[in-house]
Amino acid sequence: MSSQALEQFLTVNIEDLKTKGLYNVIDTLQGANGPVIQIDGKSLINLSSNNYLGLATDQRLIDASVKAAQTYGAGAGAVRTINGTMDLHIELEDKLAHFKKTEAVIVYxxxxxxxxxxxxxxxxxxxxxxxxxxxxxxxxxxxxxxxAKVIRYKHSDMDDLRQKAKEATESGQYHKIMIITDGVFSMDGDIAKLPEIAKIAEEFDLITYVDDAHGSGVLGAGAGTVKYFGLSDRIDFQIGTLSKAIGVVGGYVAGKKQLIEWLKLRSRPFLFSTSLPPAAIAACSTSVDILISDTELIEKLWANSKELKHGLSQLGYDVGQSETPITPCIIGDEVTTQQFSRRLYEEGIYAKAIVFPTVPKGTGRIRNMPTAVHTKEMLDQVISVYEKVGKEMKLI
Structure with missing residues (x-):
């Protein structure tokens, strides 16, 4: 017999989420996650994918995956520290270190x-x-x-960061102090003030840590925000993803050789979880080759981003302060945001509502993610539907 306390907890809280417009319905794709997707037999222009460069469905990556699976097998078979490290893993890590201009990389x-x-x-x-x-x-x-003691500073407020760094340092309470920031903030699309952060870190001898999930493959000729600002030798930890612009799955830490050596000795997901399968590693490696050799996809991504932002702004939508392809359309009320997303869906546009707790209450939004493989015709249709639904719901 199942726990009545658990059943009551789940029933009450799920219903509460539905009432507040915070309940998320998970959709199932019938096919690939490209610029147009299929859900329940319906074709929709896809604006909710992190597949920035369209590489998730690129034939070159697919071919590399198939070849690696046939050669190395479907799975790696072990954790990295036993015998789950293949030459493919080392090749990818070396390639990423070269791309990021760091001494070494570890893949997760x-x-x-x-x-x-x-x-x-x-x-x-x-x-x-x-x-x-x-x-x-x-x-x-x-x-x-x-x-560790977590001290939050106001978003991208360098005066607040400096003051809190000074207080933490002068208190004498801590052995080490680290500054952590996203490189690109995923809900608003703004870029961290890394030059100022690096300067403050050097002033107070702080460790610097940048999570560049949404900057990887997008900024700095694809190498991310740290390279974009020319700070490769001044940031201790660079975190990158292989799941977004790279188009596959996984993540990595780039930094000094000694740091990467320590992570291989002491970081628990590396020590206790089976390594990424050969097919995924080979596809990632091919994707990095593409980014190193050609910036055409990145240029197309930015052109499409500019066109979508301009079109939505012209209609009167609030697209926030985004400096990257991430294009929020801020609605506010959570229930209205969910309704707006449903109407877009009905009109053939897949753009999910983002509400609390992912963003603060009262700042519900549609987060639009243009990619390099959207066509002008697709973006024109998106803007047309936004105009129709926005006027219908009296949002513009």
């Missing part, structure tokens, strides 16, 4: 795992972490796992 099973692994491997209960208040959930969880 996901970007989320990177933050679980890297923060807690270096920081502990004797330390403090200065964390931007809008940092990603994986950073927040990684900080909690470390048991």
């Amino acid at each position: 099973q996901s970007g989320f795992n990177c933050n679980m692994a890297a923060i807690s491997a270096v920081m502990d209960q004797h330390d403090a972490i200065l964390s931007d208040e809008l940092n990603h959930a994986s950073i927040i969880d990684g900080c909690r796992l470390s048991r």
Whole structure:
């Protein structure tokens, strides 16, 4: 017999989420996650994917995956520290280190795992972490796992960061102090002020940590926000993802050789989880080759982003302060935001509502993610539907 207490907890809280417009319905795709997707037999222009460059469905990556699976098998068979490290893993790590202009790289099973692994491997209960208040959930969880004192600073407020860095340093309470920030903030699309952060870190001898999930493959000729600002030799931890612009799955930490050596010795997801399968690693390696050799996809991504932002702004939508392809359309009320997303769906546009707790209450939005493989005709149709639905719901 199941627990009545558990059943009551789940029933009450799920219903509460539905009432407040915070209940998320998970849709199932029938086919690939490209610029147009199929759900329940309906074709929809897809604006909710992190597949920035369209590489998730690129034939070159598919061919590399198939070849690797046929040669190495379907799975890696072990954790990296026993015999789950194949030459494919080393090749990818070396290639990423060259691409990021760092001494070494360690690859993990996901970007989320990177933050679980890297923060807690270096920081502990004797330390403090200065964390931007809008940092990603994986950073927040990684900080909690470390048991370090977490001191939040106001979003991209360098005066507040400097003051809190000064207070933490002068208190004498902490062995080590780290600044953690997203490189690109995933809900608003703004870029961290990395030059100022690096300067403050050097002034107070702080460790620097940048999670560049949404900057990887997008900024700095694809190498991310750290390279974009020319700070490759001044940031201690660079976290990248292989799941978004790279188009496959996984994450990595780039930095000094000694740091990567330590993570291989002490980071728990590396030590206790089976390594990424050969097909995924080979596809990632091919994707990085494409980024190194050609910037055409990145240029197309930015052109499409500019066109979508301009079109939505012209209609009167609030697209926030985004400096990247991430294009929020801020609606506000959670229930209205969910209704707006449903109407877009009915009109052939797949653009999911983002509401609390992913973003603060009262800032519900549609987060539009244009990619390099959207056509002008698709974007024109998106803007036309936004105009129709916005006027219908009296939002513009």
